[in-house]
Amino acid sequence: MTVTAVRKDPQRLTLTVEAEFDASVERIWQLWADPRKLERWWGPPTYPATFTKHGLAPGSRVEYHMTGPAGDQPHGYWDVLEVEPPRRILFRDGFANADGTANTDMPINTIRVGIEEVARGRTRMSIESVFPSTEAMEQILAMGTEEGLSQAVSQIHALLAEEAIQR
Amino acid sequence: MSFAAVQKHVAVLERAGLITKQRIGRRKVVRTNLEALLVARRLLDQYEELWRARIDRMNELIAETAGAMDTVETKESKG
Numbered sequence: 001m002t003v004t005a006v007r008k009d010p011q012r013l014t015l016t017v018e019a020e021f022d023a024s025v026e027r028i029w030q031l032w033a034d035p036r037k038l039e040r041w042w043g044p045p046t047y048p049a050t051f052t053k054h055g056l057a058p059g060s061r062v063e064y065h066m067t068g069p070a071g072d073q074p075h076g077y078w079d080v081l082e083v084e085p086p087r088r089i090l091f092r093d094g095f096a097n098a099d100g101t102a103n104t105d106m107p108i109n110t111i112r113v114g115i116e117e118v119a120r121g122r123t124r125m126s127i128e129s130v131f132p133s134t135e136a137m138e139q140i141l142a143m144g145t146e147e148g149l150s151q152a153v154s155q156i157h158a159l160l161a162e163e164a165i166q167r
Numbered sequence: 168m169s170f171a172a173v174q175k176h177v178a179v180l181e182r183a184g185l186i187t188k189q190r191i192g193r194r195k196v197v198r199t200n201l202e203a204l205l206v207a208r209r210l211l212d213q214y215e216e217l218w219r220a221r222i223d224r225m226n227e228l229i230a231e232t233a234g235a236m237d238t239v240e241t242k243e244s245k246g
Binding site for chain 1: 179180182183184185203204206207208210211212213214215217218219220221222223224225226228229232233
């Protein structure tokens with residue numbers, strides 16, 4: 001088992017997952033620092049991610065989109081708050097508009113990544129994810145899933161229906 | 168726990184929508200929103216699955232690059 005610990009705090013809307021890998025700290029760091037590696041695991045196979053802007057430095061912005069089976073492309077961004085290579089990243093993950101600007105109507109998920117050596121050639125990665133509300137969690141979970149796609153489609157249908165009524 | 172610490176916790180829970188505060192006369196009544204807690208737990212479960220899937224993909228990627236690195240090392244040792 002790679003995942004060694006999971007802690008869920010429903011009162012604080014926080015999830016902590018710890019995993020151990022048979023790899024050096026540097027190689028785990030590269031999973032985050034190299035956008036070509038990052039896009040191979042961030043999105044599920046049905047919604048692969050493409051990182052169009054990437055750099056891990058405090059204050060930098062990372063931009064990405066995911067591509068769904070129907071060609072839909074939800075966009076996202078990270079606001080990088082703190083970085084300490086190769087051990088620590090703190091960032092806010094949010095939804096973006098198609099032009100890369102932050103979609104301020106959508107929620108932000110704060111993610112803290114810690115990477116440490118537990119033995120020679122064995123590395124522990126911890127992910128702490130904090131959500132602002134349960135509604136936010138629903139919206140974040142729906143991104144890059146079939147469910148999210150069907151929600152988006154039904155929203156489009158609703159918009160089209162409204163326009164049709166206005167005409 | 169001090170009163171200030173309790174107030175701080177109550178504020179966090181209220182922001183998360185897990186409790187509601189209501190003023191009844193001079194008293195402030197705090198109620199837990201059990202349903203919200205259950206919803207939060209279910210959502211955290213789903214989020215756990217999302218990260219487990221990501222970690223599985225990380226593992227596959229590491230296994231793949233480990234093979235590539237071994238090849239490099241073998242070449243180096245031969246050279």
